[in-house]
Amino acid sequence: MRNIIQAAFTRKNLDHLADPVRNHAGNLCKELRERVDFQARGLDAALRALAARGSAREAVVISTCNRAELYVACDEAAATRQDLVHFVSDFNAVSAADVAPHMYEVVDLDVARHLFRVAAGLDSLVMGEPQILGQVKEAHTVASDARTAGPVLNRLFHASFAVGKRVRTETGLGSGAVSVSYAAVALARKIFGDLTGRNVAVVGAGEMGKLTAIHMKAQAVQHVIIVSRTMAHAARTAEAIGGASAAPWDELDAVLGASDIVITATGAAAPILTKAHIEMVMRPRRNRPLFIIDIAMPRDVEAAAGEIEQVFLYNIDDLQATVRENLARRASEVARAETIVGEEVEKFGAWFRSRGVIPTVVALRERFEAIRRAELERLDFKLSALPPEARARVDEITHLIIEKLLLTPTEQLKSLSDADTVGAYSEALTRLFDLGEDNERRNVEPFPRNRPPSRR
Numbered sequence: 001m002r003n004i005i006q007a008a009f010t011r012k013n014l015d016h017l018a019d020p021v022r023n024h025a026g027n028l029c030k031e032l033r034e035r036v037d038f039q040a041r042g043l044d045a046a047l048r049a050l051a052a053r054g055s056a057r058e059a060v061v062i063s064t065c066n067r068a069e070l071y072v073a074c075d076e077a078a079a080t081r082q083d084l085v086h087f088v089s090d091f092n093a094v095s096a097a098d099v100a101p102h103m104y105e106v107v108d109l110d111v112a113r114h115l116f117r118v119a120a121g122l123d124s125l126v127m128g129e130p131q132i133l134g135q136v137k138e139a140h141t142v143a144s145d146a147r148t149a150g151p152v153l154n155r156l157f158h159a160s161f162a163v164g165k166r167v168r169t170e171t172g173l174g175s176g177a178v179s180v181s182y183a184a185v186a187l188a189r190k191i192f193g194d195l196t197g198r199n200v201a202v203v204g205a206g207e208m209g210k211l212t213a214i215h216m217k218a219q220a221v222q223h224v225i226i227v228s229r230t231m232a233h234a235a236r237t238a239e240a241i242g243g244a245s246a247a248p249w250d251e252l253d254a255v256l257g258a259s260d261i262v263i264t265a266t267g268a269a270a271p272i273l274t275k276a277h278i279e280m281v282m283r284p285r286r287n288r289p290l291f292i293i294d295i296a297m298p299r300d301v302e303a304a305a306g307e308i309e310q311v312f313l314y315n316i317d318d319l320q321a322t323v324r325e326n327l328a329r330r331a332s333e334v335a336r337a338e339t340i341v342g343e344e345v346e347k348f349g350a351w352f353r354s355r356g357v358i359p360t361v362v363a364l365r366e367r368f369e370a371i372r373r374a375e376l377e378r379l380d381f382k383l384s385a386l387p388p389e390a391r392a393r394v395d396e397i398t399h400l401i402i403e404k405l406l407l408t409p410t411e412q413l414k415s416l417s418d419a420d421t422v423g424a425y426s427e428a429l430t431r432l433f434d435l436g437e438d439n440e441r442r443n444v445e446p447f448p449r450n451r452p453p454s455r456r
Contacts (some may be wrong), residue, residue: 003077004152004352006111007070007084007103036092036099038063043139047146049091055083058150060143060157062118064135069118071111073152081105112156112348116341119164121174128173128330133164155351163344170340171333181211183319183326184293185219188261191291191312195219201259202226202244203252203272205233208295209265213241216261225259227252229266256281261291264300275304278311285310295319353422354414360426361410363435368402 038046038061046061056072063069070088074080085103089096106114114123119136121128140157143149149157168174188195198221202209205228213224224244228234234246247255256262266272273292278301282290287310294301294315306313376383376398383391416422429435 003074003080003107004111004156005070005072005074005077005080005084005105005107006114007072007081007088007105035094036068036088038068038091041091043142044146046091047143047148050087051146051148053083053087055080058153059148060139060153062136062139064132067118071115071153071156073150077107109345109349109352112159112352113341113345115156115160116163116344117338119160120167120337120341121164122167122334122337122341127327127334130168130174133161133168136160136164152352152355156348159344159348163341166340166344167337171336173330173333173337180295180316180319180323181208181215183322184212184263184295184314185215186322187293187314187319188216188291189219191289192260195221195261197222198260199258200224200261200263201255202237203262203264203300204228204266204296205230205237206265206267209263210237210241212263212265212293212295213237213244216263217241217243221261225255227255253281256290257284259290260288261293263293263295265295266300267296268300269298271298271300271302273301273305275302275308278305278308282308282311293319350414353416357413357416357422357426360429360435361413364409364429364433365402365406367433367435368406372398372402 043061043063046063047059050056050059050061050070050072055076056074058073060071061069062071068088070084072080072084084105085096085100088094088103089099092099115136117123119133121130121132124132136157140149140153143153185195188198192198195216196219200213200216200221200223202213202224205226209226213226217224224238224241226234226238226241226244226246227249228237228246229249231246231248234248238244238246264273278290278292289310289312292301292305292311292313294313297316299315301313301315303313303315305311376395383394386394413422413425416425
């Protein structure tokens with residue numbers, strides 16, 4: 001029966017190594033993080049290179065910032081394991097001796113369990129993060145286009161999509177913001193509801209402010225403007241966000257007056273916005289609400305500014321508390337998500353185990369069908385006197401008899417869970433019904449890459 005192997009070089013597993021400043025192992029860790037990257041040359045190039053080696057009949061590659069995973073279906077598990085190490089080494093120009101200690105592998109249903117957990121967000125650095133399911137789907141799409149995903153991996157990956165969907169709809173694992181920047185967006189939506197058409201100002205050109213602005217922009221806000229003491233920094237951040245603009249520091253008050261949402265992240269030693277300053281900004285706004293997210297440390301905005309009517313002030317402590325609550329809520333959903341994974345592994349396992357008897361079942365059915373047709377042909381001279389409707393009925397009845405005779409044996413064979421028992425039953429049926437030659441041919445499947453490309 002065909003094996004499934006998942007070999008992974010997971011960058012987060014390198015964190016146990018010592019600080020790279022202190023020893024050679026740490027330097028190697030940093031180097032490997034940067035060099036084992038299948039995205040750099042493209043997943044399709046990686047798939048073509050892997051297919052050309054001939055050790056795997058099917059292959060899918062998942063490559064993200066935290067993981068590089070190879071999923072293959074093969075006939076010779078031991079030989080393929082060794083070849084995968086050399087493939088990672090050759091493709092990324094990294095010594096096999098350096099790669100091997102940081103790779104791990106699982107086979108068959110353990111592969112299914114791992115992939116299902118990945119798709120569900122259970123194996124992510126941030127529990128329940130939604131991006132990974134899209135990345136898994138994209139990896140499968142690339143493999144499908146490259147003709148390296150065949151019947152086994154197609155079934156495995158489509159099952160993983162179903163797991164991801166079930167976990168997200170039947171549990172709360174992916175609910176609630178678990179980053180400070182996204183928590184800010186969630187709070188803004190509580191204040192304003194739909195953020196479409198809102199104006200956002202980012203005071204400071206740092207990374208945290210930029211991330212929050214990017215999340216805001218994804219909510220279809222009308223405009224994002226960056227204000228910094230250094231105009232060049234503001235312009236560079238605005239360009240990185242895309243579709244944002246920059247303003248000099250002396251226009252801060254005008255920008256605040258025109259904004260609905262203000263994100264402050266300057267790194268200043270003292271507050272840049274006092275209560276009196278915010279009161280002055282609010283006078284011409286005529287009670288139009290102002291949502292201020294102070295994610296600086298120390299704080300950019302005086303706490304007393306939150307006392308002003310229609311000013312909604314939140315600081316990083318508020319956001320981190322929201323993040324902690326959401327992480328705790330997600331953690332409580334893990335058990336239910338793991339149960340879903342277990343259920344889907346059992347379903348996939350039943351199909352996977354049944355593949356071992358499929359060639360025997362097909363050969364048996366074809367043998368019975370051949371006998372049925374031979375007998376009908378032998379009796380053709382007697383049946384020729386019957387009207388066409390009656391002859392068609394005879395053909396239908398004999399076909400149904402074959403189906404009923406084979407129904408129970410087929411179900412019993414497909415329900416077998418032990419590989420040795422499957423092999424013994426298949427061998428017995430092959431000998432009893434002389435299925436040998438046909439059955440052997442059915443166990444040989446061409447590598448999907450040899451198929452002509454589909455027309456789209």
